[in-house]
Amino acid sequence: MNVLITGNSSGLGLGLTEALMDREAIVWGMSRSGCPLKPRFDDVIRDRQQDLGQLSTLEDGLDSLLSDCLRLDLVILNAGLLGRIQDIAQTDVHDLEHIMRVNVWANKLILDWLIERQIPVSQVVAISSGAAVNMNYGWGGYSLSKAALNNLITLYAHEMTDTHLIALAPGLVDTPMQDYLCGEVDSEEYPSVQKLKDARGTSDMPTSREVADRILDLLDELKADHSSGAFVDLRTL
Ligand SMILES: NC(=O)c1ccc[n+]([C@@H]2O[C@H](COP(=O)([O-])OP(=O)(O)OC[C@H]3O[C@@H](n4cnc5c(N)ncnc54)[C@H](OP(=O)(O)O)[C@@H]3O)[C@@H](O)[C@H]2O)c1
Numbered sequence: 206m207n208v209l210i211t212g213n214s215s216g217l218g219l220g221l222t223e224a225l226m227d228r229e230a231i232v233w234g235m236s237r238s239g240c241p242l243k244p245r246f247d248d249v250i251r252d253r254q255q256d257l258g259q260l261s262t263l264e265d266g267l268d269s270l271l272s273d274c275l276r277l278d279l280v281i282l283n284a285g286l287l288g289r290i291q292d293i294a295q296t297d298v299h300d301l302e303h304i305m306r307v308n309v310w311a312n313k314l315i316l317d318w319l320i321e322r323q324i325p326v327s328q329v330v331a332i333s334s335g336a337a338v339n340m341n342y343g344w345g346g347y348s349l350s351k352a353a354l355n356n357l358i359t360l361y362a363h364e365m366t367d368t369h370l371i372a373l374a375p376g377l378v379d380t381p382m383q384d385y386l387c388g389e390v391d392s393e394e395y396p397s398v399q400k401l402k403d404a405r406g407t408s409d410m411p412t413s414r415e416v417a418d419r420i421l422d423l424l425d426e427l428k429a430d431h432s433s434g435a436f437v438d439l440r441t442l
Contacts, residue, residue, distance in 0.1 A: 362434025
């Protein structure tokens with residue numbers, strides 16, 4: 206199985222990479238800090254340190270990372286940036302632009318590159334969030350970007366007719382992203398964060414490896430039961 210995954214240096218992306226390696230996949234990965242896993246036996250990780258927010262260098266990065274790739278069974282657009290939980294009126298528009306570059310436009314450029322290079326792709330899973338539809342108080346830039354990501358995937362489904370695309374909300378996952386949410390955000394000011402604080406350390410917030418295995422186990426079901434371009438919440442499956 207050939208897989209491209211973004212954001213595999215930590216959290217869910219790292220869990221997915223480890224689970225894919227256990228399933229003997231060939232993994233191409235991109236993140237700023239690089240995947241910390243070492244290849245085992247004859248499995249392979251092809252890794253590139255790349256800032257997805259630097260859109261002008263992304264095409265060259267993809268050329269170099271995927272130079273030996275002829276087809277992809279799976280593309281996981283996982284890299285994501287939370288930004289600060291704060292009032293939207295207090296949020297600097299340049300910070301919003303940066304979140305949109307990483308969470309939305311980098312994914313557009315990756316899909317464009319795959320189309321342009323005529324690399325056949327069977328399945329795309331873009332990691333979205335319940336925040337894409339909740340629009341809870343304080344989740345401004347993140348919610349906007351994930352809503353845009355959902356719609357980006359719907360739009361590409363019209364054009365990538367040989368590929369099955371899904372925007373997938375993974376539910377709560379115990380990753381470094383939760384360190385900020387559960388550790389630094391005042392839940393009296395932003396009440397939606399209390400649910401995360403209550404869930405951390407319980408089965409309501411599984412580990413990244415547990416969620417990764419669940420996603421990989423459901424890949425065929427996602428294709429069979431959902432139309433290309435749909436938004437699916439893992440908690441409803
Ligand atoms: N954790 C949750 O409960 C939860 C819930 C819903 C959705 N999600 C989504 O799940 C995905 C993974 O998040 P996570 O929880 O695993 O968070 P995380 O531990 O913070 O991981 C985020 C990953 O994205 C990469 N990334 C961030 N900015 C990047 C940039 N500019 N260029 C390249 N890579 C970048 C990071 O790599 P570097 O820092 O090395 O660049 C890292 O590998 C995200 O899309 C997130 O929105 C998470």
